[in-house]
Amino acid sequence: MARKRPARREFLKGGAALASGLTVGAVAPADAQSPATAPASPASSSLPMHRDTKDEIAYGARSKHVTSVRIPHGGRPTPDNFGLTFHVASPLQDQVGVITPSSLHYYATTRGSFLPETDPSQHTLMIHGLVDRPLTFTMDDLKRLPSVTRLHFIECAGNRHSPGHKTVQESHGMSSCAEWTGVLLSTLLKECGVKGTAKWFVAEGTEEVKGASSMPIAKAMDDCILAYGMNGEAVRPQNGFPLRLMVPGFEGIFHTKWIRRIKLVDRYYMNYNDYGHLDQEHHEAALAYQIGPKSVITFPSGSQRLRGRGFYEISGLAWSGGGAIRKVEVSTDNGKSWKVAEFKGTPQRMAFTRFGLPWNWDGSETVIMSRCTDELGSVQPSGAQVAKHFNKPFDKSFSVPGLNNTIMPWHIANDGSVTNGLTA
Amino acid sequence: MGSLLRSLSLVVLMGATALAQGPTFGLGRTPSPEQLRAWDISISPTGDELPPGRGSAKEGAEIYRTKCQGCHGAGGTGGAAPILKSKMGPETDTWARGRVLPVRAPFATIVWDYINRGMPLNREGTLTADEVYALTAYLLFLNQVIPEDQVLDRESLPKVKMPLGADEYASLPDWKPKTRRLKDYPF
Numbered sequence: 001m002a003r004k005r006p007a008r009r010e011f012l013k014g015g016a017a018l019a020s021g022l023t024v025g026a027v028a029p030a031d032a033q034s035p036a037t038a039p040a041s042p043a044s045s046s047l048p049m050h051r052d053t054k055d056e057i058a059y060g061a062r063s064k065h066v067t068s069v070r071i072p073h074g075g076r077p078t079p080d081n082f083g084l085t086f087h088v089a090s091p092l093q094d095q096v097g098v099i100t101p102s103s104l105h106y107y108a109t110t111r112g113s114f115l116p117e118t119d120p121s122q123h124t125l126m127i128h129g130l131v132d133r134p135l136t137f138t139m140d141d142l143k144r145l146p147s148v149t150r151l152h153f154i155e156c157a158g159n160r161h162s163p164g165h166k167t168v169q170e171s172h173g174m175s176s177c178a179e180w181t182g183v184l185l186s187t188l189l190k191e192c193g194v195k196g197t198a199k200w201f202v203a204e205g206t207e208e209v210k211g212a213s214s215m216p217i218a219k220a221m222d223d224c225i226l227a228y229g230m231n232g233e234a235v236r237p238q239n240g241f242p243l244r245l246m247v248p249g250f251e252g253i254f255h256t257k258w259i260r261r262i263k264l265v266d267r268y269y270m271n272y273n274d275y276g277h278l279d280q281e282h283h284e285a286a287l288a289y290q291i292g293p294k295s296v297i298t299f300p301s302g303s304q305r306l307r308g309r310g311f312y313e314i315s316g317l318a319w320s321g322g323g324a325i326r327k328v329e330v331s332t333d334n335g336k337s338w339k340v341a342e343f344k345g346t347p348q349r350m351a352f353t354r355f356g357l358p359w360n361w362d363g364s365e366t367v368i369m370s371r372c373t374d375e376l377g378s379v380q381p382s383g384a385q386v387a388k389h390f391n392k393p394f395d396k397s398f399s400v401p402g403l404n405n406t407i408m409p410w411h412i413a414n415d416g417s418v419t420n421g422l423t424a
Numbered sequence: 425m426g427s428l429l430r431s432l433s434l435v436v437l438m439g440a441t442a443l444a445q446g447p448t449f450g451l452g453r454t455p456s457p458e459q460l461r462a463w464d465i466s467i468s469p470t471g472d473e474l475p476p477g478r479g480s481a482k483e484g485a486e487i488y489r490t491k492c493q494g495c496h497g498a499g500g501t502g503g504a505a506p507i508l509k510s511k512m513g514p515e516t517d518t519w520a521r522g523r524v525l526p527v528r529a530p531f532a533t534i535v536w537d538y539i540n541r542g543m544p545l546n547r548e549g550t551l552t553a554d555e556v557y558a559l560t561a562y563l564l565f566l567n568q569v570i571p572e573d574q575v576l577d578r579e580s581l582p583k584v585k586m587p588l589g590a591d592e593y594a595s596l597p598d599w600k601p602k603t604r605r606l607k608d609y610p611f
Contacts, residue, residue, distance in 0.1 A: 081504045082495075082545060111542070126455055126463055134460060135452035145449055191447050202466050209542035212466060222601040263466055268596050270469050272538040275529045278593040280519055285594035286606040293611070323602065376604050381611040389609070405611065 068094035070104055073174055074158055076112075084112035085238070087158060089173025092298050092317065098151065098345065098352040100176035102231045107238040108156050108174065108252060110273055113207040116258045120234075120242035125188075125226065129201075129264035132193030139228065139242055145183045148225060151351035153177040153319045155291055156252040160404040163422040168301040171408060171420070175294075177319070177352035178239075180246050181229030185262075186221045194221075198264040202271060203245050203256035212271040213254050215247060217264065223248050223350075226259065248350035249290050249321025251403055253277075283390070287402025291321030293380045294405035295328055295355070295372040306416035309363035314341075318353045320374035327373040328355040334367035334409070335382075341370070349375075361412070367421045369409040382407045383424065396424060467537040471582035474536070477553030478577040481570070484562025487555050491544050500566050505545075509566045518587040526563040530593060532576070532584035536560045557581070 072078040073087040080086055090106040100106075120139045128134035155175035165171035194217070201220050204212040215224075225246040228235055235241045240257030247254040253273055268274060279285040295318035300306055314332070318325045325347040329338040344354035355370070371380040383406045387394035390401070400406055409421030455463070467473050488496075497503030501511075510521040521527050526535050540556045542548055551559070557576045564570045570584060597605070 126460075127452075128455065128460055128464070133447065134455055136455045136459075137452045141451040144451060188452075191449060191452060193446070204466070208545060208548055209538070210465070210548075212541075216599045218599055218601065261463055263464065265466075265468065267468070269466055270529075270531050270534050271466065272525075272534060272542070275525075275534050276523065278528075278530070278588075280592075280594060282594045283606055283609070286597040287609070289597060289599055290605045292605065322604065376602065378604060378609075378611055386611060389611070402605070 068104065070106070071169060071173070073106075073108075073156075073170075080112055082112065084114060085109050086112045087156065087174060088238075089169050090176045091169045092173055092175070092296070093168045093301050093304065095298065095317075098177050098317070098354050099231060100178055100352075102178065102233070102236050102239070105176040105178055105230075105236070105239060106154070106156065106174050108158075109207060109257075110211040110253055111209050113209060113211075115237045116206045117237070118206065118242055118258060123242050123260070125243060125259060126261045127188055127192050127264075128261075130195040130198035130266060131189070131264055132195065133191075135188075135192050137188065142183050142226060142228060142243070145187055147181055148184055149179060149181045149229070150225065150248075151177060151179050151348045152225075152246055152248045153350060153352050154246075154252050154255050155294075155319070155403065157288070157403050160400075161296075161406075161408050161422065163420055163424070165302065165420055165422075167303045168296055168298050168408075171302070172296045174252070175319070177317075178231050179229075180225055180227040182225045182227035182243075182246070185224035185226055185245070188226065188262075189220060189264075194264065197266050200265050200268055202261075202263045202265060202269045203254075203259055204261040204263075205240070205256050205258040206260045207258055209272070211253075211256060211273060212269075213256065213273040213277075214265070214269045214271060215250070215254055219247060219250065249323075251289065251291060254289075281401070284401045291319075291403045292405035293320040293322060293325070293372045293374040293378050294318070294403075295325075295370045295380055296408045297330070297368055297370050297410055300368070300412065300418045301410055302418055302420050304418045306361055306412065306418070308416065309361050312359050312361055314357040314359050314368060316341075316355055316370050318347075318355055318370070318372040318380075319351065320372065320376075320378065321350060322378050323375035324349045324351075325353040325372050326375055326377075328353070328370055329372075330355075330357040330368065330370045332357075332359055332366060332368050335369060335407075338371070361416075363414065363416075365412065365414050367409045367411050369407050369421070371407050380405055380407055394424060398424075465537070465541050467533045467540075469531040469533055469582065471533050471578055474533070474578035474581060475553045476578060477557050478575055479554050479556070479558025479561055480575045481558070481561040481565035481572045483554075484558035484560070484565070487558055488562050491547075491551075491555075492559070495545065500563065508563055514568050514587060518592065521587070524567070526560075526567045526569065527587055530586055530588045530590060532560060532564060532569075532581050532586060535563060536576075536581060 068091045070088045073089040076086045078086045087108040125137045159174035161171035200214045245256040245259045297316040299315045318328045328341040330341045331338045341355040341357040347353040373379045384394045387398045411419045411421035495505035500509030501507045510524045510527045512521045561576045
């Protein structure tokens with residue numbers, strides 16, 4: 001109560017700094033070279049003032065000046081003809097740091113679905129099949145067990161950048177990162193006792209199609225989480241309230257939302273999701289679980305504009321299903337030379353890592369891009385490198401096997417406009 | 425020395441406990457056999473979990489007209505929902521016939537499982553086992569997988585020979601932690 005109020009002048013200065021900080025990733029960053037508008041008199045209160053409503057006091061909202069939103073992804077609308085949710089992409093161009101706000105986290109359903117409205121007091125998780133003791137856990141049971149809190153990205157296999165994408169939201173927005181809290185699946189499986197014949201497990205949700213996928217038991221015992229917490233609060237319904245499975249580094253479809261049942265089995269169970277995952281070639285099948293090292297520059301990125309030559313910090317995100325990111329390199333000369341970028345914070349395993357590179361743009365046309373290396377030593381490739389590896393021609397017919405983790409170039413024109421730099 | 429022996433035997437004891445995997449926390453309830461049966465809707469390729477019941481394509485066609493056609497269209501095409509009849513016949517390579525469930529699925533149990541768990545939209549779980557057998561038969565007949573008069577039940581369904589043989593899709597990866605996705609693949 002006795003705290004000294006900061007001088008209004010300092011308050012205004014702080015507010016201005018905050019405001020410009022928030023626009024760093026926005027489509028049209030403020031022009032540093034234009035004169036600032038005349039500041040209000042330090043003694044005046046000319047700023048419009050807002051009176052908090054009771055609802056806003058209870059649960060905060062963002063500024064009305066921040067308008068970043070998600071968009072339906074990939075052509076099929078959400079809601080679709082039946083009112084079903086399909087795929088919705090996150091505005092990565094506006095994200096700062098590594099945590100995607102829950103309200104902006106990408107979300108998807110396996111075949112289109114409504115969102116289950118689950119009363120958590122009625123929700124249970126059943127674990128059965130090749131176990132010594134089948135068990136059913138209530139949400140209260142799960143919250144009593146030892147928990148973990150980890151940053152993890154989730155990415156949809158449909159997150160495939162192509163030349164037609166105008167923004168990083170269109171090209172890469174089916175990927176997001178949050179802080180997840182829950183119980184390790186291995187903790188629950190040890191409680192049930194895993195039989196030696198268990199090789200796979202089937203995870204099933206409560207949505208219309210009760211989406212079910214088969215996953216290797218080795219993954220279950222390694223790092224899967226039954227998550228009830230997301231970014232400091234309960235998992236949002238769009239992301240699986242009250243409980244979802246996290247399968248760190250695997251394609252998004254495996255991260256079973258609204259999970260109600262896990263069955264341990266002796267074989268790949270050929271669920272609906274599984275049959276959709278079958279491939280003709282061994283390498284295609286092998287690459288369709290764990291996601292390779294991937295990165296993208298989010299500023300400057302497609303549809304943004306540089307307002308004149310001078311200093312910019314290039315900023316972007318890197319992640320890998322193979323573990324932590326070890327290195328990110330950025331090229332500002334169309335891949336001729338590469339500079340090692342700086343990490344913003346400590347890279348976590350299977351999580352977004354924010355990187356930055358100081359850059360003085362000389363005002364001439366160029367192409368910028370990033371590539372990353374993960375803890376396994378795997379390197380993010382170009383599409384041409386992948387085609388060459390499989391002895392295939394790199395043309396329009398070529399499709400990167402598994403989730404497309406290739407390098408994303410952004411073209412910068414003389415006038416500072418940024419566009420998709422992919423040609424094939 | 426004595427304390428070393430004691431701690432060694434403790435380690436051995438702990439190891440034995442871990443192997444036996446006794447419950448550590450004592451939380452969770454044991455589901456009843458009835459609850460397990462009711463919840464276990466995963467149908468394996470061997471059909472172990474299939475319930476009793478039977479149906480043929482003729483019966484399935486009737487059910488399809490009243491419960492499926494509104495979204496999926498007459499004869500499995502032309503509706504707003506995904507198509508259920510491949511535009512290409514059995515003379516075409518199965519992989520080229522598109523991702524149509526009753527064609528691409530390597531086991532007929534997948535068709536039964538999906539209809540049972542996910543259809544019809546908004547009325548999931550209302551089909552009887554007989555109806556699911558009949559609808560599965562109808563979709564397989566539509567795609568020239570089985571003849572119109574074949575009866576499907578828990579014995580015959582897993583034995584249906586699907587267009588995609590077990591040797592016509594790639595083996596599944598043997599995933600291991602902290603390992604590259606594919607041997608000799610540097611990306």
